[in-house]
Amino acid sequence: MEQVLFRHNRPGRVVTFKEYCDEGGFNALRKAISEMTPNEVQQAVIDSGLRGRGGAGFSTGRKWSFVPRDLPGPRWLICNCDEMEPGTYKDRVLLEHNPYSLIEGITLACYALGVRHAFIFIRRGYEKAANNLARGLMEAKEAGLLGQHILTSEFSVDIDLHLSAGRYICGEETALINALEGKRPNPRSKPPFPATKGLWGGPTVVNNVETLANVPAIIAKGPGWFKGLARNAEGAGMKLFCVSGAVQNRVCVELPIGTPLREIIDGPCGGMKPGTKFKACIPGGASTQFLTPEHLDVPMDYDTVAKVGSRLGSGAIIIFEEGCCLVAATLNLITFFARESCGWCTPCREGLPFVKEVLTRIEAGGGEERDIEILREHVKYLNYTFCALAPGAMAPLDGLLRHFEAELREHIVQHKCPFK
Ligand code: NAD
Numbered sequence: 001m002e003q004v005l006f007r008h009n010r011p012g013r014v015v016t017f018k019e020y021c022d023e024g025g026f027n028a029l030r031k032a033i034s035e036m037t038p039n040e041v042q043q044a045v046i047d048s049g050l051r052g053r054g055g056a057g058f059s060t061g062r063k064w065s066f067v068p069r070d071l072p073g074p075r076w077l078i079c080n081c082d083e084m085e086p087g088t089y090k091d092r093v094l095l096e097h098n099p100y101s102l103i104e105g106i107t108l109a110c111y112a113l114g115v116r117h118a119f120i121f122i123r124r125g126y127e128k129a130a131n132n133l134a135r136g137l138m139e140a141k142e143a144g145l146l147g148q149h150i151l152t153s154e155f156s157v158d159i160d161l162h163l164s165a166g167r168y169i170c171g172e173e174t175a176l177i178n179a180l181e182g183k184r185p186n187p188r189s190k191p192p193f194p195a196t197k198g199l200w201g202g203p204t205v206v207n208n209v210e211t212l213a214n215v216p217a218i219i220a221k222g223p224g225w226f227k228g229l230a231r232n233a234e235g236a237g238m239k240l241f242c243v244s245g246a247v248q249n250r251v252c253v254e255l256p257i258g259t260p261l262r263e264i265i266d267g268p269c270g271g272m273k274p275g276t277k278f279k280a281c282i283p284g285g286a287s288t289q290f291l292t293p294e295h296l297d298v299p300m301d302y303d304t305v306a307k308v309g310s311r312l313g314s315g316a317i318i319i320f321e322e323g324c325c326l327v328a329a330t331l332n333l334i335t336f337f338a339r340e341s342c343g344w345c346t347p348c349r350e351g352l353p354f355v356k357e358v359l360t361r362i363e364a365g366g367g368e369e370r371d372i373e374i375l376r377e378h379v380k381y382l383n384y385t386f387c388a389l390a391p392g393a394m395a396p397l398d399g400l401l402r403h404f405e406a407e408l409r410e411h412i413v414q415h416k417c418p419f420k
Contacts, residue, residue, distance in 0.1 A: 284313020
């Protein structure tokens with residue numbers, strides 16, 4: 001199967017700069033600078049159907065098109081590598097094997113957007129990935145592919161690597177911008193979106209690692225080719241899926257968008273763990289709703305997964321087996337989100353610990369019938385916040401109420417966890 005993001009990977013080690021270049025690396029940048037205008041590069045990304053791989057799935061080209069062209073003053077590009085969505089480790093795997101596709105992708109994005117200075121905002125725990133990037137940036141600069149007058153053209157761009165202090169909220173794009181500015185990483189209200197008013201008030205595009213790493217292949221081989229990689233007409237391109245939980249092999253694989261869930265489990269994951277049966281999964285990182293056995297043949301693309309009431313999100317699939325308590329699993333996720341709330345918005349600061357308390361009570365056998373309605377109301381109320389943290393935290397709870405209300409009720413009726 002054709003690989004885009006993992007094309008240059010070597011087993012157990014990072015690809016070298018020479019190997020990447022020998023395999024056509026940086027040819028997309030050469031092509032863009034010598035044959036394409038910035039608008040043509042942007043149009044190719046729009047036509048490719050590339051959507052944000054961090055979790056939101058927003059059209060990348062459209063996001064770029066929101067950047068005003070005529071404003072004086074600098075504009076910025078930030079690559080978000082503050083990957084911390086539970087279950088999500090795809091950007092780490094990508095960068096531990098190959099930092100160059102991202103560097104080339106950032107440079108191409110800067111060319112399209114007229115950006116002269118970009119940042120890679122990386123999680124402090126991603127030391128190996130950060131070292132690869134630091135070395136890659138130096139190599140690209142020495143080869144004239146970064147810095148002043150790239151490939152002797154008029155185009156110049158610098159990329160700074162910024163090590164995050166490391167909290168989940170720092171990955172939220174406006175909190176990230178505050179962090180880069182040296183402020184406390186509280187999210188800002190949107191609008192204004194960063195594309196018009198972001199870093200130091202300037203137009204700013206924030207894109208995920210996987211998103212930007214796709215750009216060189218789109219420019220080298222064309223948007224039609226990229227779109228055609230998907231398994232269905234709803235999707236475009238490839239996707240990194242990182243699967244964890246009750247499967248034989250926990251893997252991070254690159255597959256065409258639109259690959260059905262069952263094929264991911266039975267193929268690269270080698271099926272469910274011996275003796276276990278699929279009960280549910282969270283398809284796109286912790287802030288997505290549960291899918292159930294009836295969804296096993298759902299093609300994993302943004303629109304189809306949304307149609308069945310969840311989200312493709314970051315593509316981090318967490319598999320739960322029969323006999324596993326989903327109330328406890330949801331409690332575990334809510335505990336994470338309650339801990340990571342920045343405390344800026346009241347519903348998030350106060351609501352998440354309260355939801356955690358109610359779920360803890362239910363799991364311990366002290367739940368009451370009215371708790372189910374209380375939980376349902378909080379799924380609604382916790383949507384009124386500056387950022388996606390609290391609404392995201394409510395997604396698994398929403399799925400639990402929608403598909404596994406009977407399991408919640410059993411906890412309440414039996415005054416104990418029925419799985420213990
Ligand atoms: P969002 O839907 O608010 O925005 C998506 C992107 O589109 C943003 O960059 C936003 O600025 C832009 N955008 C949307 N509408 C726009 C408009 N009208 N004009 C200009 N720009 C516009 O989502 P978000 O808050 O960026 O991301 C939330 C998602 O992030 C969640 O769904 C979650 O799955 C994911 N997430 C991922 C990780 C991870 O580790 N990968 C961590 C936390 C959250």
